[in-house]
Amino acid sequence: MRPTGHHRGRATRFDVIVVGAGAAGAALAARLAEDPDRTVLVLESGPVPGLPPSFAPELLDARLVPGAQPGHPAVQPFPAHLTAGRPYTVVRGRVLGGSTTVNGGYFVRARREDFDRWAAAGGGPVWSYDRMLPFLRALETDLDHGSGPLHGDRGPVRVRRTDLRHPAAAAFGAAARRLGFPAEPDKNAQDEPGFGPVPSNAVDGVRVNTGLACLSRMSGRPNLRVEGDSTVLSVVVERGRATGVVVERHGRRTTVRGGEVVLCAGALRSPQLLQLSGIGPRAALARLGIPVVRNLPAVGARFGDHPQLVLEWAPRRPLPEPVGSWLGGALHLPASDGDHPAGDLEILQSLVPMAGLTGGRVSIPGAPLAFLVSVQTPRPTGRLHVDSADATEPPSLAHGYLSTAEDRRRLREVVRVCAELTATADFAEVGSGLAEPGPRVLADDRLLDAWILGHLGTCHHTCGTVPLGPAVDAYGRVHGVAGLRVADTSILPTAPLRGPAATAVLIGEVVADAMRRGEVMRTGG
Incomplete structure (x- = not known):
């Protein structure tokens, strides 16, 4: 060069x-x-x-x-x-x-x-x-x-897969297993979607x-x-x-x-x-x-992209800084119906607080960690x-x-699954559940739609x-x-x-x- x-x-x-x-x-x-x-x-x-x-x-x-x-x-x-x-x-x-x-x-x-x-x-x-x-x-x-x-x-x-030994990543994996999601150790192998490290x-x-x-x-x-x-x-x-x-x-x-x-x-x-x-x-x-x-x-004339939300949770105790990557594990949800491809709902784990990602710092004491949830259905x-x-x-x-009722339903679905994961006894070892949306919003489609609209982002x-x-x-x-x-x-x-x-x-x-x-x-x- x-x-x-x-x-x-x-x-x-x-x-x-x-x-x-x-x-x-x-x-x-x-x-x-x-x-x-x-x-x-x-x-x-x-x-x-x-x-x-x-x-x-x-x-x-x-x-x-x-x-x-x-x-x-x-x-x-x-x-x-x-x-x-x-x-x-x-x-x-x-x-x-x-x-x-x-x-x-x-x-x-x-x-x-x-x-x-x-x-x-x-x-x-x-x-x-x-x-x-x-x-x-x-x-x-x-x-x-x-x-x-x-x-x-x-x-x-x-290419190397992310290390799942960080306490938050290990808790995420245990919570996914608790809820019955399959293991997917190699996400570049076309196996059944599930939980695993990120290539x-x-x-x-x-x-x-x-x-x-x-x-x-x-x-x-x-x-x-x-x-x-x-x-x-x-x-x-x-x-x-x-x-x-x-x-x-x-x-x-x-x-x-x-x-x-x-x-x-x-x-x-x-x-x-x-x-x-x-x-x-x-x-x-x-x-x-x-x-x-x-x-x-x-x-x-048209393009496709993936809508994304950031869901934060508070650690119960100080957790170590990640060593190799900001990424922990990733969960791709199996198809819940026959109308959508398997694995089009993604829950991606961040081991660095969002305030750190936006501020260029690996560690911010007391800051919440986050999951990035998205709908990756191919919709142009x-x-x-x-x-x-x-x-x-x-x-x-x-x-x-969010142009259709189905778009909104899918985002509600992935948000609620993420909330379920953080509410398991396995994840409770490291965190106390989502900071928001809270139980009242999660239980009400109309309130959850409004919360999603106010926090909507994109995967770029x-x-x-x-x-x-x-x-x-x-x-x-x-x-x-x-x-x-x-x-x-x-x-x-x-x-x-x-x-x-x-x-x-x-x-x-x-x-x-x-x-x-x-x-x-x-x-x-």
């Missing part, structure tokens, strides 16, 4: 321009650069630190979640409405590694049902679980299971983002350049083909030329860049005065609107949460803004525009039944493999 900075001397033309150095972009660029005769340029809007000592300590400490800290410099905020009356701010990483540098290190694979759904929606046989499993194995080094039919030991991303890209207390995991191993490659502080404003399309990008560096705008452009800017920025480049719904582009290059109504209820032709203006997001799992089928093919190629691909969670037609970080890396691997098999036009340098 060559150091950041401006090109010097004559203009350089790259075979591939990758926009974004996040989960998908870092993985994709590193794989492409394994071919020495392919030149790759990665443009990242945020800073690009080099070796780990160049990263701020909280970006490496797996016991912290920088994305939860308001105003953190490595995070880009986006205004949103979770419901019509619930304004919110969603965030994405703006630094080498993208959101894998600022998130919780949760690295859980999508479920087989997700792949079946994506294949049927437009991905085709390529997106079946059986076809994707070799890529899932190849991207990881599983430190718990090693090489086998389900896991790999030679991939760039090291994570945090190893020995260090959050290893994809910039470090994927791109740092390519350090010194003359065919790979990673440029930080480089904000892409649009894609240049000439005679139906993407030929480069317009990029702003330190207040100066330039055009960088390339043989192929791959947008890996994330599910919020990639659709915005497409629309700013004239690729999207004709009526929306016309309102902004943007000439239409390709009418693709699906771009930004969101809408993304680009309101300005100015690339520096963020798009507007409307998540459309946006997917589906440039979906497989209507917008791109199985390898991310944008319909009707040669030389242009999208490779990030934008292309997933629905959000997966688990957090999408591992799937984002998978997308980078799959698209890179397709390009390496000869689908990219070489232009020379």
Whole structure:
């Protein structure tokens, strides 16, 4: 990986321009650069630190979640409405590694049902679980299971499951067993959903983002350049083909030329860049005065995400600080009826107080600990609107949460199960039950709905803004525009039944493999 900075001397033309150095972009660029005769340029809007000592300590400490800290410099905020009356701010990483540098290190694979759904929606046989499993194995080094039919030991991303010996994690596991939930020791194995440790890209207390995991191993490659502080404003399309990008560096705008452009800017920025480049719904582009290059109504038309609530509880005695990760165990509830996929209700344990996660501290004496509960049903209820032709203006997001009675019922269900867990004798060894909602609210649907609305948050799992089928093919190629691909969670037609970080890396691997098999036009340098 060559150091950041401006090109010097004559203009350089790259075979591939990758926009974004996040989960998908870092993985994709590193794989492409394994071919020495392919030149790759990665443009990242945020800073690009080099070796780990160049990263701020909280970006490496797996016991912290920088994305939860308001105003953190490595995070880009986006205004949103979770419901019509619930304004919110969603965030994405703006630094080498993208959101894998600022998130919780949760690295859980999508479920087989997700792949079946994506294949049927437009991905085709390529997106079946059986076809994707070799890529899932190849991207990881599983430190718990090693090489086998389900896991790999030679991939760039090291995966380790969270330690359940912390007293709160042990109590959570005992309470889950008490209530009859099955054990799920490997949440990346497609077993029956239940309680178990969380697969994570945090190893020995260090959050290893994809910039470090994927791109740092390519350090010194003359065919790979990673440029930080480089904000892409649009894609240049000439005679139906993407030929480069317009990029702003330190207040100066330039055009960088390339043989192929791959947008890996994330599910919020990639659709915005497409629309700013004239690729999207004709009526929306016309309102902004943007000439239409390709009418693709699906771009930004909808997205999926997962609603989330924080449920706090007070420890009965001082508990030790977590050692390796802020995460304890996770419980995915078996299906309670035939209308929903098994495991779509998640209860995720935090071993660091929420006040610590938002304040950048591992320990706050006397502060409550928390569970993060969410409904991860694949429901694409969101809408993304680009309101300005100015690339520096963020798009507007409307998540459309709680739009049906069933949405509200599912959130009530997962809240009540969490309350049951904390009320067991096993959990009473460490805690005294939920701080709120209290018994009166828990017993009344109307009161609980009101409490949920007032505390509603999101998992920041946006997917589906440039979906497989209507917008791109199985390898991310944008319909009707040669030389242009999208490779990030934008292309997933629905959000997966688990957090999408591992799937984002998978997308980078799959698209890179397709390009390496000869689908990219070489232009020379």
